[in-house]
Amino acid sequence: MKALTRSDLYLEEEQKLWRKMLAGDVTAYEHLIDRTYDLLFHYGTKFNSDRELIKDCIQDVFLGVWEKRNALNPEIPPKPYLLASLRRRLHRLASRLRMDCMDYYNESDVVFDLEFSAEYQLIESENDRILASRMTEMLNELPKRQKEAVFLRFYNDMEREEIAVVMDIQPQSVSNLLQEAFKFIKSHWKAIVSLALALPF
Amino acid sequence: MDRYRDFSLGEFVWDKPFRNWVLNPTREDDETWQNWLAAHPDKREIVERARQLVLSIRPANASLSNPEKRKAVERIVERLETRHLDQTEASRLPWYNGRAVRIAAMLVLLAGLGWMFWLRHQPEQIGYDQLVAAANAEMVEAVNTTAKPLTISLEDGSRITLDPGSRMSYPAHFSSSQREVFLSGKAFFDIAKNPSKPFFVYANELVTKVLGTSFTVRSFADEQEVSVAVKSGKVAVFSRDEPGAAAKQSSRDLTGVVIEPNQQVVFLRKSVKITKSIVPEPEVVAEAGTAPHLEFDEAPLSAVFSALQSAYGIDIIYDKNIMDECPITATLTEMSLYEQLDLVCKAVNASYKSIDGRIVVEGKGCRNN
Numbered sequence: 001m002k003a004l005t006r007s008d009l010y011l012e013e014e015q016k017l018w019r020k021m022l023a024g025d026v027t028a029y030e031h032l033i034d035r036t037y038d039l040l041f042h043y044g045t046k047f048n049s050d051r052e053l054i055k056d057c058i059q060d061v062f063l064g065v066w067e068k069r070n071a072l073n074p075e076i077p078p079k080p081y082l083l084a085s086l087r088r089r090l091h092r093l094a095s096r097l098r099m100d101c102m103d104y105y106n107e108s109d110v111v112f113d114l115e116f117s118a119e120y121q122l123i124e125s126e127n128d129r130i131l132a133s134r135m136t137e138m139l140n141e142l143p144k145r146q147k148e149a150v151f152l153r154f155y156n157d158m159e160r161e162e163i164a165v166v167m168d169i170q171p172q173s174v175s176n177l178l179q180e181a182f183k184f185i186k187s188h189w190k191a192i193v194s195l196a197l198a199l200p201f
Numbered sequence: 202m203d204r205y206r207d208f209s210l211g212e213f214v215w216d217k218p219f220r221n222w223v224l225n226p227t228r229e230d231d232e233t234w235q236n237w238l239a240a241h242p243d244k245r246e247i248v249e250r251a252r253q254l255v256l257s258i259r260p261a262n263a264s265l266s267n268p269e270k271r272k273a274v275e276r277i278v279e280r281l282e283t284r285h286l287d288q289t290e291a292s293r294l295p296w297y298n299g300r301a302v303r304i305a306a307m308l309v310l311l312a313g314l315g316w317m318f319w320l321r322h323q324p325e326q327i328g329y330d331q332l333v334a335a336a337n338a339e340m341v342e343a344v345n346t347t348a349k350p351l352t353i354s355l356e357d358g359s360r361i362t363l364d365p366g367s368r369m370s371y372p373a374h375f376s377s378s379q380r381e382v383f384l385s386g387k388a389f390f391d392i393a394k395n396p397s398k399p400f401f402v403y404a405n406e407l408v409t410k411v412l413g414t415s416f417t418v419r420s421f422a423d424e425q426e427v428s429v430a431v432k433s434g435k436v437a438v439f440s441r442d443e444p445g446a447a448a449k450q451s452s453r454d455l456t457g458v459v460i461e462p463n464q465q466v467v468f469l470r471k472s473v474k475i476t477k478s479i480v481p482e483p484e485v486v487a488e489a490g491t492a493p494h495l496e497f498d499e500a501p502l503s504a505v506f507s508a509l510q511s512a513y514g515i516d517i518i519y520d521k522n523i524m525d526e527c528p529i530t531a532t533l534t535e536m537s538l539y540e541q542l543d544l545v546c547k548a549v550n551a552s553y554k555s556i557d558g559r560i561v562v563e564g565k566g567c568r569n570n
Binding site: 012013026029030033034037038041042045049051055058059062063066114115116117118119120122123124125128131132135136139151153154155157182185186189 | 211214215217220221225250253254256257258259260261262263265270273274276277278280281556557
């Protein structure tokens with residue numbers, strides 16, 4: 001039997017709040033917003049740097065959820081659903097803005113952009129600091145969609161299917177994105193490690 | 202864990218279970234990894250390097266201060282409430298034409314139909330009398346009509362203390378494969394150990410299976426809840442009607458909802474739901490008669506939690522990486538578990554919840570204080 005982990009407990013609790021909220025419980029609604037707000041905000045700012053705009057969009061997402069609460073499935077995990085709604089909203093917003101400027105719009109105009117950074121004071125060995133800085137550079141060089149998949153998978157503990165919901169693609173495409181990212185990381189990793197070791201300290 | 206023996210630094214850094222341990226450690230994870238490291242001391246260095254790399258490389262996040270977030274969350278809830286008001290004052294139609302009235306009429310109709318259906322299909326709540334009648338052995342009944350607890354000794358050496366107003370039926374002689382008794386009311390069971398002959402307590406819809414331990418069952422016919430609380434050892438509880446009940450009963454292991462000292466399960470008879478929680482007043486688990494040592498002087502949080510954990514036998518889950526920096530100086534003797542938790546959590550600015558028979562502590566740590 002798999003031991004119940006802390007993140008399982010967290011997920012269970014989120015699901016509970018989601019169910020209660022869909023049943024009309026305002027306190028659960030507020031708790032759910034509170035718990036997911038940071039994630040949504042950080043995810044949103046990867047698409048657009050306008051903080052107030054992101055906050056407005058998150059507000060619309062939650063007000064929309066409340067309005068549609070009778071039609072929503074209480075058993076779907078809330079986080080991927082919320083992230084996906086936010087993503088859709090940001091895309092729609094961008095398309096409206098483009099139209100106003102009489103400009104040509106396509107999906108790829110709204111892109112996920114993320115900078116990885118390294119906190120060097122957490123690393124003891126000088127060698128590993130160099131390693132970390134190369135690795136950060138490498139992550140930042142990943143194509144944007146791969147970066148988004150890596151961000152959701154390795155920094156937000158999401159499963160393949162959940163990432164598929166958020167990015168609105170097939171689970172197989174998620175696997176492909178992750179695989180490509182890893183091919184890239186692996187091919188550069190060897191060079192980085194040998195480089196770091198070759199430097200004289 | 203074997204697959205980690207030949208892992209390279211890079212493989213560790215991108216291994217999800219490894220990252221989870223580093224970024225969101227649970228007590229189980231931590232134990233598993235510490236054990237593995239103890240068995241493979243040559244891997245300590247590479248694991249530590251991988252750990253530092255995982256911790257240091259993070260996505261750059263725009264900062265969101267707590268007050269700013271609070272304001273945003275409150276704004277959403279406020280908007281929701283004003284929207285509600287708008288809707289209620291929106292339209293002034295004749296009363297019988299309003300949408301609410303139509304829905305109400307529909308609901309009344311549905312409720313009526315539902316009630317008729319319910320009357321026809323009211324499931325019978327199975328009670329003590331039916332259960333005893335269905336047993337095929339010759340039964341003896343003990344009834345406590347006095348105002349004091351009544352202790353009964355069974356032929357296998359088990360002792361059962363019946364509360365006033367409670368009764369229990371048991372076979373004159375136990376069968377060769379199992380020991381079965383039926384209870385109505387509340388009783389404390391101290392069961393003689395015999396793993397080859399499990400002991401079953403049938404109390405309304407709930408079956409409690411034990412190999413040898415002590416626990417309390419409360420099951421009055423006129424109450425809507427049936428509960429089982431454990432004092433020592435382990436017991437398994439399941440509903441008599443659930444699909445796998447027969448298998449759970451015959452299995453050699455304890456399956457179903459397993460509860461340990463200071464945990465209880467409550468079965469809601471109406472909704473047929475079993476929930477697990479911590480007993481209202483957890484007691485120190487008497488282990489070899491030694492009182493737990495609960496005085497701490499600048500001790501790390503993990504020492505405090507592990508002392509409480511072994512004193513009460515209740516799991517305490519917390520983020521060791523973040524919170525172990527908080528030193529605790531406290532004397533926790535002669536307090537209840539909840540008072541102890543209140544005190545410790547207050548000291549480190551954390552909060553706790555009881556989830557599924559465990560304590561989960563959440564806090565931001567003390568690094569910035």
